[in-house]
Amino acid sequence: MTLTPGPSAPATIVAAEDVTKTFTTPDGRALPVLEGVSFQLDEGEIVALLGKSGSGKSTLLRCVAGLISPSQGTVSYRGTPLSGASPGVAMVFQSFALLPWLTVQQNVELSLEARGVPAEERRERALRAIDLIGLDGFEGAYPKELSGGMRQRVGFARALVVEPDALLMDEPFSALDVLTAENLRGELVGLWEGRDAPVKAILIVTHNIEEAVLLADRILVLASNPGRIRAELAVDLPRPRDRRTPEFEALVDTVYGILTGREDAAVATTEAAPGAPEARQPAAPTPITVPLPAVSVGGMAGLLEILVARGGEDGLAEISDELNFEIDDLLPLVDAAVLLGLARTGNARMVVTDAGREFAAADILTSKQLFARLALANxxxxxxxxxxxxxxxxxxxxxxxxxxxxxxxxxxxxxxxxxxxxxxxxxxxxxxxxxxxxxxxxxxxxxx
Missing domain, CATH: 1.10.10 (Arc Repressor Mutant, subunit A)
Structure with a gap:
């Protein structure tokens, strides 16, 4: 009997094994940024690293690129542990990182020049990459002549021109306006689906939940302080993806619940089984373990007033749609309200507490007094x-x-x-x- 071999598993391009990274502060203290992170990036997939500030997303990306070394653990490229910059990856940065005194074409040729590619071949490959990302006709322009979206296209061309195995992107759309970012995301998906992009895999760092669901085949959700993988989710939605479908919204809600750690809190408060060892009491919260969300009191109060006007409860996705915000823009406001006891969350919904209703309805003096008590307590x-x-x-x-x-x-x-x-x-x-x-x-x- 002859067995027909099944399809082979996709080759792994990058593998991170138990990556831990600790930096040293100016006063000599250890600052843990990543802790025990393991994952792999295979051919034919887009993977999103999603997390809040403090989750070590960008540090992990630089470890994958070989730009910095892990304190513990290893990063391998096609099975070989890295001892320096990875030979098979290219990066797109949030800040564009273009040299202002060079033209578009010269900026794109830089990485080829660094690899010793002859001048004529550099020119031909740079022009193809510039044409691929839609900047044909701007080869001689300088960065100061370009819009933010056009400058980021140059960043894409500079990465793609070396035809890397893996394209690494560090929040590449976050410095752009909403419409430009949406347009570039759509074009990236079009290049990927049309097999026009000369890359075999993409790894993108983002803090934007909807962006991760729009782009990725897998989402790795990172916890913070130090960064570690909290969950991994497969995104089995056909491209191009529609934000308005129930399936898309349900996945966004699921990711939100994981990102905010509400499931972890629910498990932690579940009664222990008879005979089980007594659970260790959590350490008292400190300014390090419970950081303050970067929001103003006015912004938090505004969100509470909107919720009260909507009956005191609503879904985060519905609120963000109503206000024309990304759901991620609401996360710090939500976290602050929950921290202070002004609201609670569950199943990607937000509910105003009695204290929250009192705060939203109070005159300025009373609201200040209530806020002071809650801030001192929480x-x-x-x-x-x-x-x-x-x-x-x-x-x-x-x-x-x-x-x-x-x-x-x-x-x-x-x-x-x-x-x-x-x-x-x-x-x-x-x-x-x-x-x-x-x-x-x-x-x-x-x-x-």
């Missing part, structure tokens, strides 16, 4: 600042004191962002003041 950084100021002679401290503490768990940029949010929230609740000239936080005369 926002660890706000509470830590207020307590430190209360315990200090003169009730004032330099902002550098808090920044040094925050840098134990955040990058310098994220530490500053956390302090900025805490200052905004503390000022609103009249818990403390901030003297920007002196760089000092000062306890409010009434204590809030």
């Amino acid at each position: 926002a660890p950084l706000v509470r830590a600042i207020a307590q430190a100021l209360a315990a200090t002679d003169g009730h004032r401290l330099r902002d550098g004191f808090f920044l040094d503490l925050l840098r134990r768990g955040f990058s310098a940029e994220d530490a500053q962002r956390q302090l900025d949010v805490a200052v905004d929230w503390g000022r609103y609740g009249e818990l403390y003041e901030y003297d920007a000239g002196a760089g000092q936080l000062i306890l409010a005369p009434t204590g809030g």
Whole structure:
């Protein structure tokens, strides 16, 4: 009896095995960014790395490209562990990264020149790539003459011209306006489906849920601080994908639930089975383990008022459609409201709590008092600042004191962002003041 062999499994281009990455802060402390990440990128697929700020998405992408080395674990290209830049990948960056003194054609030829490709072949391949991404006629233009969308097309051409096995993209559409980003996504899908793009696989980093569902065959959802894979989802929807179909909306809702960790919370609160070992009590929240979402009090209040007007409950997808926002734009507002106890979420729906209704309906003085109580109870950084100021002679401290503490768990940029949010929230609740000239936080005369 002769057996007919089945279709062979697609070849793996990139494999990450137990990748952990830790950076060292200026004061010598360890800052874990990635922890035990394993996945593979196979020929013929688009994979999305989806996560919030702090999930290490861009760091993971650079490890895959061989631009930085893991602290532990390995990244392999076609079975060979990397010891430097990967020979078979090319990157598209969020910031375009074009050299302003070079023309479009010269920018596209750069990567070929670095590989020692002869001048005439460089020219021919660059012109083909420029034509492929729709910039024919702009070969002699300089970056300053191009719109943002056109500059990103040059970035795509520069990556595609080397005909890489895998195209790595780091939030390539986030610096563009909504219409331009949508157009470029559609063209990327068209190139991929038409087999016109000279690549075998695509790995895209994004924080945008709908973008991941629109583009990817698989979505890897990353948890934050440090980054690790929380879930993997297959996207079995035909392309081009319609955002308005129930299947698309259901998948967006599922990803949202995973990204916000509501399933994890539900499991954690489930009663343990008889005879099971007692669950370890979670550590007390700290400014490092419970970061503040980067939103203003006004934005949060506006979302609550909209929800109250809609009966106090609605789906996140429905709210984003009504406001013409991406669902991802609402996530920080939702996270802040949930953190403070003004709302709760479940099954990708948001429900205003009694405290939220009181806050939305209150006059300005009452809302400030209510916000101050909730922030002290639920926002660890706000509470830590207020307590430190209360315990200090003169009730004032330099902002550098808090920044040094925050840098134990955040990058310098994220530490500053956390302090900025805490200052905004503390000022609103009249818990403390901030003297920007002196760089000092000062306890409010009434204590809030």
